[in-house]
Amino acid sequence: MPSGVELIQSLVNGLGVGLIYGLIAIGFSVIYNASGIVNFAQGVFVMLGGMFAHTILTRYGLPMWLSAILSTILVAAAGVLVQIFVINPMWRRNAPLFAIILATLAVQLLIEQIVILTLGDQPRTYPEFTAGGPLKIGAIAIPYQLFWILGCGAVMVFALTQFFERTRMGRALRACAQNREAAALLGIPVERMLVVAFALSAGLGGVAGILITPTQYTAYLIGTPFGINGFIAAIIGGFGSPVAGLVGGIFLGVIQSEAIVFFGAGFKNIVSLTLLLIVLLFFPKGLFGGFQKKT
Amino acid sequence: MTSPAITSAKPAKFASRFDRFQVGLLGLAALAVAGTLVYGGYLLTVMQLAMIYGVFCIGLNFFMGYTGQASFGQNAFACIGGYGSAILCVQYGWEPILALVASMAIAGVFALIIGYPTLRLRGHYLAMATFSLGLITYDITIQWTAVTQGYMGYAGIPPLGIGSFTIDSERWKLVALALLLGFGFWLSLRMRDSRFGRGLRAISGSENGAAALGVRVPRFKLIAFIIAALYASAAGSLFAHTVGFISPEVYGPQMAVMTFTMLFVGGVGTIVGPIIGAVVTSLLQEVVRGSGHFQDIAYAVVLLATLIYAPKGLSALGALFRRKKEA
Amino acid sequence: MALLRTTELTKRFDGLVANNAIDLEVPEGSLFAVIGPNGAGKTTFFSMVSGFLSSTSGSIEFNGRDITRVPQHEIAAMGLVRTFQLVQLFKGMSVAENVEVGCHLATRGGVAASLFRPAWFRKQEREVRERAHELLEFVGLSAQADLDAELLPYGQQRLLEVARAMAAKPKLLLLDEPAAGLNTQETEGLAHIIQKINAQGTTVLLIEHDVALVTRIAHRIAVLDFGRKIAEGTPDEIKAHPEVIAAYLGVEEASNA
Numbered sequence: 057m058p059s060g061v062e063l064i065q066s067l068v069n070g071l072g073v074g075l076i077y078g079l080i081a082i083g084f085s086v087i088y089n090a091s092g093i094v095n096f097a098q099g100v101f102v103m104l105g106g107m108f109a110h111t112i113l114t115r116y117g118l119p120m121w122l123s124a125i126l127s128t129i130l131v132a133a134a135g136v137l138v139q140i141f142v143i144n145p146m147w148r149r150n151a152p153l154f155a156i157i158l159a160t161l162a163v164q165l166l167i168e169q170i171v172i173l174t175l176g177d178q179p180r181t182y183p184e185f186t187a188g189g190p191l192k193i194g195a196i197a198i199p200y201q202l203f204w205i206l207g208c209g210a211v212m213v214f215a216l217t218q219f220f221e222r223t224r225m226g227r228a229l230r231a232c233a234q235n236r237e238a239a240a241l242l243g244i245p246v247e248r249m250l251v252v253a254f255a256l257s258a259g260l261g262g263v264a265g266i267l268i269t270p271t272q273y274t275a276y277l278i279g280t281p282f283g284i285n286g287f288i289a290a291i292i293g294g295f296g297s298p299v300a301g302l303v304g305g306i307f308l309g310v311i312q313s314e315a316i317v318f319f320g321a322g323f324k325n326i327v328s329l330t331l332l333l334i335v336l337l338f339f340p341k342g343l344f345g346g347f348q349k350k351t
Numbered sequence: 352m353t354s355p356a357i358t359s360a361k362p363a364k365f366a367s368r369f370d371r372f373q374v375g376l377l378g379l380a381a382l383a384v385a386g387t388l389v390y391g392g393y394l395l396t397v398m399q400l401a402m403i404y405g406v407f408c409i410g411l412n413f414f415m416g417y418t419g420q421a422s423f424g425q426n427a428f429a430c431i432g433g434y435g436s437a438i439l440c441v442q443y444g445w446e447p448i449l450a451l452v453a454s455m456a457i458a459g460v461f462a463l464i465i466g467y468p469t470l471r472l473r474g475h476y477l478a479m480a481t482f483s484l485g486l487i488t489y490d491i492t493i494q495w496t497a498v499t500q501g502y503m504g505y506a507g508i509p510p511l512g513i514g515s516f517t518i519d520s521e522r523w524k525l526v527a528l529a530l531l532l533g534f535g536f537w538l539s540l541r542m543r544d545s546r547f548g549r550g551l552r553a554i555s556g557s558e559n560g561a562a563a564l565g566v567r568v569p570r571f572k573l574i575a576f577i578i579a580a581l582y583a584s585a586a587g588s589l590f591a592h593t594v595g596f597i598s599p600e601v602y603g604p605q606m607a608v609m610t611f612t613m614l615f616v617g618g619v620g621t622i623v624g625p626i627i628g629a630v631v632t633s634l635l636q637e638v639v640r641g642s643g644h645f646q647d648i649a650y651a652v653v654l655l656a657t658l659i660y661a662p663k664g665l666s667a668l669g670a671l672f673r674r675k676k677e678a
Numbered sequence: 679m680a681l682l683r684t685t686e687l688t689k690r691f692d693g694l695v696a697n698n699a700i701d702l703e704v705p706e707g708s709l710f711a712v713i714g715p716n717g718a719g720k721t722t723f724f725s726m727v728s729g730f731l732s733s734t735s736g737s738i739e740f741n742g743r744d745i746t747r748v749p750q751h752e753i754a755a756m757g758l759v760r761t762f763q764l765v766q767l768f769k770g771m772s773v774a775e776n777v778e779v780g781c782h783l784a785t786r787g788g789v790a791a792s793l794f795r796p797a798w799f800r801k802q803e804r805e806v807r808e809r810a811h812e813l814l815e816f817v818g819l820s821a822q823a824d825l826d827a828e829l830l831p832y833g834q835q836r837l838l839e840v841a842r843a844m845a846a847k848p849k850l851l852l853l854d855e856p857a858a859g860l861n862t863q864e865t866e867g868l869a870h871i872i873q874k875i876n877a878q879g880t881t882v883l884l885i886e887h888d889v890a891l892v893t894r895i896a897h898r899i900a901v902l903d904f905g906r907k908i909a910e911g912t913p914d915e916i917k918a919h920p921e922v923i924a925a926y927l928g929v930e931e932a933s934n935a
Contacts, residue, residue, distance in 0.1 A: 094475040096482070145659045154421035157478045158611055159658045161423070165608050166651035169644045280486065280604065287479055322494045329483040329490070336480045337468045538793060545792030545803065546785050549771070553779040556768030563728065563762070564846055565754035565783035574789060620770060 074309020078302035079264040080286025083257035085295040089233035090253035097164035099283025105265025106274030135258020179275035401633035402528035408625030410582020416620030418575040419555025424485030428580040430602035431458040432587030437505035451588040458584030466576040492599040504598030612654040618664030681706040687736035696722040711892040714902035728760040729753040757849035774823040777810035780845025813841040833864040
């Protein structure tokens with residue numbers, strides 16, 4: 057039986073990972089709400105974030121903050137490319153849902169293999185943003201990176217909320233989410249909005265990847281587990297507001313990290329996938345019912 | 352109602368069964384097999400795998416093509432078939448044929464248990480649930496080392512055969528696999544062109560319309576799912592017995608993407624699509640022979656190009672030409 | 679004798695009453711029509727009767743049996759078959775195959791039968807093809823039998839849906855706005871076919887927007903407005919009913935003017 061300290065420690069770990077899942081979940085819902093598409097390649101952006109940041113840091117020796125900003129921009133650009141070259145042609149043609157899902161899966165495989173060929177298949181990591189640490193409270197260790205994740209997560213969610221409510225572009229995106237035809241009639245350039253959605257969503261994933269890499273590692277294959285976990289978080293949060301996505305992520309992160317304590321790390325993905333199946337089967341319309349409105 | 356909409360004396364027949372174009376494609380595939388038998392060499396292995404994936408795709412086509420449902424996790428059932436065969440033969444010394452059939456039965460039962468709750472889901476949920484099914488199975492094959500031997504996998508799986516007669520030569524293996532593929536294809540045709548098959552295809556056309564005519568939609572979906580799982584399991588077993596070695600990677604997510612590429616290149620929902628797709632894609636793969644990474648990139652690019660520019664695949668090209676002629 | 683009887687049939691959606699205590703009796707052998715303005719609750723009523731939508735309260739009786747909570751495929755199996763306002767063709771199947779699907783209820787056999795093809799099954803498949811052919815002839819589509827169904831012009835798709843429903847040998851055929859989107863000539867042809875179907879002994883319940891069509895062919899008409907039945911009677915009675923004229927016909931004339 058695990059001790060109390062172990063449980064609390066895993067709670068702390070779960071909080072950090074959960075926030076990351078939350079950011080990915082928000083990325084899922086930004087695209088879904090604007091287009092009705094679930095981008096199964098979402099996790100690949102997380103991988104790219106960490107990969108780019110690591111490459112810029114080590115190869116060009118730029119400071120962390122600059123590497124982080126540059127990588128985020130690069131990942132957002134990757135998202136735009138995916139939208140323009142893959143999603144948009146299919147979307148225009150009214151391709152069936154599962155064909156689009158399949159295309160996003162193919163995109164994921166493609167990007168992963170390109171990463172292997174260009175950057176290699178070795179896992180890599182870089183130091184936490186703030187040296188020193190962890191912060192010790194009794195027997196519990198809190199890595200400084202967790203505060204960075206918390207801080208950045210809060211800033212992102214706040215900025216997103218402001219973006220959707222205050223800016224013209226944000227409101228246009230929400231209009232697309234509510235009714236695409238009506239938005240088009242109002243003169244909102246829906247396709248351009250989709251590009252914005254992909255850029256935003258990929259950027260979010262990139263930030264998540266940059267933040268999480270110091271606490272674990274990044275490698276070409278981390279996209280799938282992060283994508284799936286982000287999706288589960290999005291379901292729990294109901295594909296609605298950014299805050300709901302974040303809550304869903306934290307919920308999942310904590311459950312998962314407790315599961316590691318009980319079953320061992322090897323079963324981490326099995327546990328979360330099983331959780332996904334349970335959520336899907338017992339709450340087929342999502343926990344908060346936000347998902348079924350367009351399907 | 353006497354509007355003479357169709358004036359041609361012989362209306363096109365491409366909707367119901369083969370058109371000549373599809374028969375031609377099938378002939379080309381048979382030629383490719385025959386040519387391989389003559390020339391031999393490394394191509395034999397390529398064609399063997401094409402036959403095996405063809406079996407898998409016929410099953411997948413039942414569920415995704417005819418019934419119009421999405422399953423991104425059929426590789427899970429191939430995995431059950433492959434490991435079933437490997438464990439029963441290597442650990443318990445079963446006859447390969449018996450192991451293949453027994454694994455199919457296990458896969459069928461799993462499909463029933465998993466499909467019953469899962470197939471109530473729709474759209475993205477169904478896609479994600481089936482996708483995670485494939486991933487869970489993949490993770491289990493890696494983690495459950497006591498049974499699956501983890502990354503090591505199983506080696507020394509005996510080839511197919513009956514009693515003391517085993518099919519050892521690569522040429523005869525290909526012949527046997529081609530015959531089995533033909534058998535599976537023939538079975539699929541019989542199922543397709545019947546009351547049952549029409550019910551399935553009606554579901555893909557319109558679930559409501561089918562239900563209004565008394566088709567029991569959930570049950571038919573489940574049966575199609577089980578059929579797909581049986582084909583997948585058979586393909587998984589055939590791989591094990593043909594190659595003699597399996598590991599988790601064989602039945603991993605890459606397999607899902609590869610088989611989708613085959614099905615879509617050939618033409619999802621068409622009769623000959625699964626076979627044509629498997630043969631054409633396998634041969635294409637030889638063009639980009641080299642590192643496995645280049646192969647995966649090639650699959651992804653071909654799949655994307657097909658999805659974007661030719662969503663109906665090769666087998667539908669004939670229909671396309673004809674439609675243009677009529678218009 | 680009433681083939682279909684609904685008693686106080688009610689459907690609420692989140693406080694909105696789509697159908698309010700509707701009593702209806704469709705006599706066996708009749709050609710019965712339900713009319714009403716858009717949003718009057720006609721399609722809701724239809725969906726409850728055919729089992730696609732569960733009712734909030736009230737009951738439905740078909741052929742002497744209570745079918746209020748019976749699943750749709752069983753209702754269909756009892757001989758109550760519907761068509762849809764938006765044509766639900768089986769894409770990717772030929773015109774003839776579409777009708778063959780209609781024979782689903784009147785036939786049997788599953789995977790095993792399709793694999794082993796015993797004599798009875800082969801005979802049945804032959805009969806299915808013949809029946810499909812007859813029905814296509816009946817609606818005038820036999821020349822298009824082998825065409826991909828989605829290539830049919832709209833008017834013929836409607837006819838195909840009727841033929842498909844008839845293949846199920848229904849006791850009661852529910853037609854949901856069959857003339858929607860048809861031109862005058864096509865509507866004429868359809869009206870003729872509906873009358874023929876009825877004359878051959880199939881009871882028909884028809885939802886329609888086209889009042890001229892309904893008053894010409896229906897034996898009895900019920901009028902819905904805002905989820906309530908406001909009138910019922912013969913076409914002549916309906917045409918003279920003051921409430922109907924106010925609620926529906928008046929509006930219709932005004933909008934047509």
